[in-house]
Amino acid sequence: MKIVVGHLYPEYLNIYADRGNIAVLARRAAWRGHELEVRPISAGAAIEPGVHDLLYIGGGQDREQALVAHDLAGKRDQVLAAAAGGAAVLAVCGGYQLLGRFYRFADGEELPGVGLFPLHTIAGERRMIGDVLLEVELEPDERRTIAGFENHAGRTKLDEGAEPLGRVVAGFGNDGESGAEGCRVGRALGTYLHGPLLPRNPWLADWLLAQALAHRSGGEPPSFAELDDGLEREAHAVSARRARARGGR
Amino acid sequence: MRVPLPLPALAAAARAAGALSRVAGAGGGTTLPGKLLWKLDPGAVSKLAGRLPQGVAVLSATNGKTTTAAMTAAILEPRARLAHNSAGANLVSGVASTLLAANGAELGLFEVDEAALPEVTRLVRPRVLCLSNLFRDQLDRYGELELIAERWRSLVRQLPEEVRLVVNGDDPQLGALVAERPGAVVFGVDDPSQARSGGLQHAADSKHCVRCGAPYTFHAAYVGHLGDYECPACGHRRPPLELAARSIELHGLDGASFDLHAPEGTQRIRLRLPGLYNVYNALAAAALSRALGASLDEIAAGLERFAAAFGxxxxxxxxxxxxxxxxxxxxxxxxxxxxxxxxxxxxxxxxxxxxxxxxxxxxxxxxxxxxxxxxxxxxxxxxxxxxxxxxxxxxxxxxxxxxxxxxxxxxxxxxxxxxxxxxxxxxxxxxxxxxxxxxxxxxxxxxxxxxxxxxxxx
Missing domain, CATH: 3.90.190.20 (Mur ligase, C-terminal domain)
Known part of the structure; x- marks a missing residue:
């Protein structure tokens, strides 16, 4: 089956190895006999309804992020409609912040957000940098871990009752104090973790692909045959070890 | 309270610690003496630098610092005895260690870490400051590229009048500094036949106008975002080049050659190092050496002698x-x-x-x-x-x-x-x-x- 990925602002938001995430999605789809087609969605372009099975938005430096924020806010209804229509979403770092309600700088100025994720972000003094280990449960009783690297000055506060992506085992997470990392709304995931995220957490790539296929078929997310993920497990283990050595928050 | 020791005593103690580190097998001891000196007397670095009769030259860049400094050393060595941090120890401690070890040196030549540049510049008060490029590097350590660029901009604004600034005009962030510093020496590549055919590569950083944010038009992109850029919206463009590399020939892994154009003449440069990025390193070394008084002949001879910096x-x-x-x-x-x-x-x-x-x-x-x-x-x-x-x-x-x-x-x-x-x-x-x-x-x-x-x- 063909899976269409809409990559938002690839020319601006590409700093934390976002193309590693795309490469993992593409290869793992191909190994299961599916074809991943990545379509850039640039500034000024519209997100056509129903076309994308997965929307991807990555991280950028502050400057790039400010450049796209207003354009993205103009696409607000289109992003919300895509997510409501069952498209999967993966938002990393800067893209995660921009899909919240707003980002507030230290001087009080605000960048508008999309409001897909029930959260807001406030610039902090000290950057939160280092390896992170999360415990997540995207499906009932399926406990998994995610290992990655975070580097952000923003403190993200989830609204009351919002669902984080995972619980911080080691590292800072959303704000360095709540113990929460990322946010989940249905098939939409937002996180600060790069590294990039998907190569060392291949199960998460598979989960996203399954959600995207469900959007395409209109049915349930399929289950995939296992792949040989020995190298991925090794990389995950090293990253997790780094996070644990760094200790708690 | 700290009782200040006289500088020679401090220096001797710090040098001894470096020797001990080597004997103990703990490594080259390239930063330890400097760290000690720095702890014992933070003013000592300035005093040592101030004793160099021909002053100090400082260069920084994300890429090519060590090679550029080594090329510059090859050009300048016949002219002056150098205090040069050639092993790449480029934080304050490395510079301090080099100053300690450099008995009888006449000229200081320091490659300096991008983040440490403002502090080192303040301490050693260079005659010439060369800024060669800014790329995305180790974001975990430095925060973001823009942060370093902002620190460099404020450093340039505060530079004393007499300091010669040398910049790579092909880097939009650095080219923009020329507006703040008339009289800066600008170098760059001027050979569209060497431009990347596919345009900007994936990792290119400064793709958007440093003034207005619109995407630059690149008339030629040479290495990453280094090239001949122009903003179609506000007109910000590469400043005129005082020193330019033209008629570049790349000889596989064996070397490269180019014409070095300067107002005073043109000189063919033959490098034993390959690749366009080493043409940039050679240009930076040439511009820096020239600002310190080297002639085009001396520059060509020095660069031709140069083989490789370690690693x-x-x-x-x-x-x-x-x-x-x-x-x-x-x-x-x-x-x-x-x-x-x-x-x-x-x-x-x-x-x-x-x-x-x-x-x-x-x-x-x-x-x-x-x-x-x-x-x-x-x-x-x-x-x-x-x-x-x-x-x-x-x-x-x-x-x-x-x-x-x-x-x-x-x-x-x-x-x-x-x-x-x-x-x-x-x-x-x-x-x-x-x-x-x-x-x-x-x-x-x-x-x-x-x-x-x-x-x-x-």
Missing amino acids: RFERIAIGDRRLLMLLIKNPAGANEAIRTLVAGGGPSLALVALNDAIADGKDVSWIWDVDFEPLLDGLGRVVVTGDRAAELALRFKYAGFDPGAIEVLPDLEQGLDRALAATPAGGELVLLPTYTAMLALRRIVSRRGHVPQYWQAA
Whole structure:
């Protein structure tokens, strides 16, 4: 089956190895006999309804992020409609912040957000940098871990009752104090973790692909045959070890 | 309360500590004496620098610092005895150690870490300051590129009138500094035949106008975002070049040559180092040396003599095989190393080493922004090593390289031996290591008697 990925602002938001995430999605789809087609969605372009099975938005430096924020806010209804229509979403770092309600700088100025994720972000003094280990449960009783690297000055506060992506085992997470990392709304995931995220957490790539296929078929997310993920497990283990050595928050 | 010791006593104590560190096998002792001196008397660095009769020159860049400084040293050595941090120890401590060790030096020549530049400049008060490029590097350590650029801008605004500023006009962030500093010397490449055919590469950073944010039009992109840029919206463009490289010829892995154009004349420069990025390094060295009084003849002679800075395109004989070592530390630098290798035919076997110590960058995501793909066509086998070998293996696997042809040996010595064993007698093994992996591998081959220790070679 063909899976269409809409990559938002690839020319601006590409700093934390976002193309590693795309490469993992593409290869793992191909190994299961599916074809991943990545379509850039640039500034000024519209997100056509129903076309994308997965929307991807990555991280950028502050400057790039400010450049796209207003354009993205103009696409607000289109992003919300895509997510409501069952498209999967993966938002990393800067893209995660921009899909919240707003980002507030230290001087009080605000960048508008999309409001897909029930959260807001406030610039902090000290950057939160280092390896992170999360415990997540995207499906009932399926406990998994995610290992990655975070580097952000923003403190993200989830609204009351919002669902984080995972619980911080080691590292800072959303704000360095709540113990929460990322946010989940249905098939939409937002996180600060790069590294990039998907190569060392291949199960998460598979989960996203399954959600995207469900959007395409209109049915349930399929289950995939296992792949040989020995190298991925090794990389995950090293990253997790780094996070644990760094200790708690 | 701290009782200040007289400078000579401080210096002697700090030097002794460095010698002790070498004897104890703790390493080159290239920063320890400086760290001690810095702790004992923070004013000592300025005093030592102030004693150099010909003053101090400082250069900084994300890529090419060590090579550019070494090229500059080759040009200037006939003119002056140098205090030069040639082993690449480029924080305040490394500069202080160099000053301590440099008895009888006349001129200070320091490569300085991007983040440490404002502090070092304040301490050593250079005559000439050369800013050569800004690329995305180790974001975990520095925060963001824009942050460094802002620190450099404020440094330039505060520079005393008499300091000569030398900048690479092909880097939009640096070219913009010329507006704040009339009289700055601007260098750059002026040879559209060498422009990248595909336009800007993936890892290019300063793609948007530093003034208004609109995407630049690149009339020519040479290395990453270095090139001849112009903003279609506000008109910000590359400043006029005072020193330019024209008629560039790249000779595979063997070298490069170009015409160095200056207001006073033109000189053909022949480099024994390959690649367009080394043309940039040579241009920076030429502009810096010229600002210190070197003639075009002296510049050409010095650059022609120059072979390689350690670990940067360094060839080491190991029995009947050779190691060709190309340091990789960020996407732009690694891309140029790979581009140069591929232009020279491309290896069938490569040893790639990834560590994640502070000096390498604890965030290894940068390897996904490196264009390893051009290397893969000719590559039959890759040995990955270092603390994050598995992550490298994934980089190659998801680039479409056969996982069966990837060998993962996190231990550097084992990785090196496996790759050497797979290298035919008389052949050359290409090694792409990150910084601490390069130092460790160099230590291994030096322990086996193949290269001098770097603090002796320098």
